[in-house]
Amino acid sequence: MKFSREKSAGYLTNWAARLFAKAIDRRLKELGLSSGQLPVFFALGDGGAMSQKALTEIAAIEQPTMAATLSRMERDGIVARVPNPEDGRSALFSLTPSAMKKALDVRAAIAAVNADALEGLEGPDREAFLAMLRGVIANLENRLNDQP
Structure with a gap:
């Protein structure tokens, strides 16, 4: 049986995700950010502070990846680290204030890439597409949460 990429939801979704990341990275480069930093950027975008553990859970990525991401973001002046007053171990x-100033530009870059990607999908088609993606995500999360 021959594998057909054009009929594989996993392959097509992965391909789309790589293209989204490439397009977003192109727009964010001038802001000193990358697509891999966006989960952290958006989680902290309201001006609040969070622990690495909380950020790892929100972003749904592995702890070592989050640690490396936060280290790079701190090095680049995007995030600041302060001792947790409630837990001296974290x-x-x-x-940072300079990163907060970039928030509108980051949102504009993301909106532009989404508009490019969804061009030609209007109204009900766009809503149906997004609903289907949310359904696929929910299915996969449920299956992964059911397994040890």
Whole structure:
């Protein structure tokens, strides 16, 4: 049986995700950000502070990946780390003032890439597409949460 990429939901979704990341990275480069930093950027975008553990859960990525991401973001002046007053063993991360100033530009870049990607899908078609994606995500999350 021959594998057909054009009929594989996993392959097509992965391909679309790689193209989204490439397009977003192109727009974010001038802001000193990358698509891999967006989950942290958006989680902290309201001006709050969070622990690495909380950010890992929100972003749904592995702890070592989050640690490396936060280290790079701190090095680049995007996040600041302060001791957690409630738990001396952990730190809290927040966006720096200069990163907060970039928030509107980041949102505009994301909106532009989404508009490009969804061009030609209007109204009900766009809503149906997004609903189907949410359904696929929910199915996969449920299956993964059911397994040890």
